[in-house]
Amino acid sequence: MAKEAICPLCEGNNLRLITDKARFGRKADVYKCQDCGLTFLDQNSFDFPEDFYEKEYHQTYITHVEPEALNPQAYYEKMKKATRIWADKFAKMLSGQEVVLDIGCSTGHFIDLVKDKTKKIYGHELNVKETEFCRNVLKLDVSNQPLENRFKEESFDYITMIYVLEHIAKPKEFLRSVKKLLKPDGKLIVLVPNEQDALVNLYDIPQFRSFYYCIEHLFYYNP
Template structure:
């Protein structure tokens, strides 16, 4: 593969270490280098500020996050219902504290989750009657088990990228649906903040995708992107954190302006801060 240096980025939330982002010209994605070993990687998630692994509401920022999350859960459910009519089996990979699965279960979906973080998995299982499993247990699901597999801001965290994509394809039923939400390193807010862009989030984010890279990866695994949707709130959330990393303060007014401008420019460019990809499995 042809890879070249793209940017040097700091881990602002846990270790303070610096990592290189290498550009892969074949797939148009960035790769975090060096990537921590599987044994060391969990250490980079040990932070009280890693909000997706807790249900805490300690401050205004976290309270707003959970209010927005409650609203987006309903939109996520509406999305999978749109592309999965009369289908009921759902796996949420990297399900965090299980809130999306809880909403889906209440709407009569048969739900299962996978969450490698022990703390988040325990919280999720308290809501879902032990329906959330470890990454090792995930390998025990039978072939063509699920109508829908969702990864909400998870694919960028996954080691052995192609191995996992092949597993998702194997677990999906023919013509099943894979929903992937990931940050977009070609967005306007990414270009504004550069090495301070919070969605780089190294080394927890091992990969950094563009629209081109997602399409190429799906084609490589005999799947097809059939629709793309923007995640408008992400431009504001990421800009707020990016301001903190760059200046030491949230600077909500400037972050709001950058978020607005990013979403406005993306109307034409389609390069939103984060994107949801609806992917269909082949019928073969």
């Protein structure tokens, strides 16, 4: 018997089923919690391949809209332009004495834009190909080793996560572990897709809805 879906955030079961299909017709139940407002994919309703991010994510999902993703150099150039507005805003918060960690740094485009404004900046990226690009081409301090093995607690003034949190299967546990890496007055900066996308919520375009929900985005947060 299938387990009853519950909200991973508030643990309530007052849920509304939005759709049972994700991008490319994959079976996945998408719910909206009527109590706390979180939209999420029920992780018991579909199988998530262990090697998804190393293979299918770049071969199929990303390249469907971003063909540059298969080439780290091309993807770096594209994303460096797209990320500049966030990097400029973040740089204004820095004095040049901060130690920073960027989690899910991909090809290092954000790190490369702000590195000269920091005392030291590190990157964490699970994708081996992108990690090697960061280290070998950009000469950045990026690794795919577990964060708790790499850093001591209270190491960072800032930790940034740009379009990462929506991928994390257990966000509350993950954020608790990340918090330990921050200094007592450190700050966590998170950027996620807006669940209140106009094409889904205002115009309710069915074609976009079937594209919008995808198995790598487990959560859809709102302001």
